[in-house]
Amino acid sequence: MQASGEPGDRRDAEEQPPLPRRVGGNLALDLANTFSFRGTAREVDHLATVEAVRRWAVAAGLIEDGWSPATDEARTLVATVHRLRRAVDATGAAIAHSEEPPAEALATIRDLAAGSLARATLAGVPAHLSFDGPDRIVGPVAWAALDLLRGSDLDRLKQCPPEDCHWLFIDRTKNGSRRWCEMATCGDKAKRRARRSGTG
Numbered sequence: 041m042q043a044s045g046e047p048g049d050r051r052d053a054e055e056q057p058p059l060p061r062r063v064g065g066n067l068a069l070d071l072a073n074t075f076s077f078r079g080t081a082r083e084v085d086h087l088a089t090v091e092a093v094r095r096w097a098v099a100a101g102l103i104e105d106g107w108s109p110a111t112d113e114a115r116t117l118v119a120t121v122h123r124l125r126r127a128v129d130a131t132g133a134a135i136a137h138s139e140e141p142p143a144e145a146l147a148t149i150r151d152l153a154a155g156s157l158a159r160a161t162l163a164g165v166p167a168h169l170s171f172d173g174p175d176r177i178v179g180p181v182a183w184a185a186l187d188l189l190r191g192s193d194l195d196r197l198k199q200c201p202p203e204d205c206h207w208l209f210i211d212r213t214k215n216g217s218r219r220w221c222e223m224a225t226c227g228d229k230a231k232r233r234a235r236r237s238g239t240g
């Protein structure tokens with residue numbers, strides 16, 4: 041149960057807004073999907089602070105809850121995560137619409153994957169990559185993006201249609217029928233709109 045209103049008693053934890061659900065089916069897409077109500081007055085950036093990035097990474101299983109970046113790495117971490125997010129978003133959106141991904145975005149993904157790999161430890165059979173410091177968040181996401189771009193899931197990459205959503209996801213339904221990031225949000229909104237206009 042949550043503590044109730046005692047000043048200073050886990051207040052910070054209670055004030056944390058909920059993280060967006062991870063519905064992308066790929067770690068990099070889940071990073072791209074950390075904006076809500078995009079481009080509107082209600083827009084929310086769920087990863088605006090170091091603490092938000094940290095919480096997202098804990099939820100995604102990249103780091104344990106006790107981990108946080110060194111003070112001098114914290115600001116760079118947020119900036120790098122935002123750069124990677126923009127790159128994945130631009131690349132994914134282009135591919136979902138059968139367009140050529142921007143070269144600059146692809147280069148960002150390549151550079152961040154390469155940088156993290158150069159600093160990583162590779163050991164074991166089968167080999168396991170261990171990232172250190174902020175790379176523990178940036179590395180796996182950049183490599184998830186790279187793997188997605190080079191893999192067969194790419195055919196199933198879609199973008200949720202509403203202008204204020206545009207979340208990216210892999211449609212893993214057998215018949216390729218998934219249209220929405222989530223039925224409970226965008227899907228229901230679209231159904232209600234269709235009902236109001238008498239088309240559904």
Ligand SMILES: [Zn+2]
Binds near residue numbers: 200207
């Ligand atoms: Zn949506």
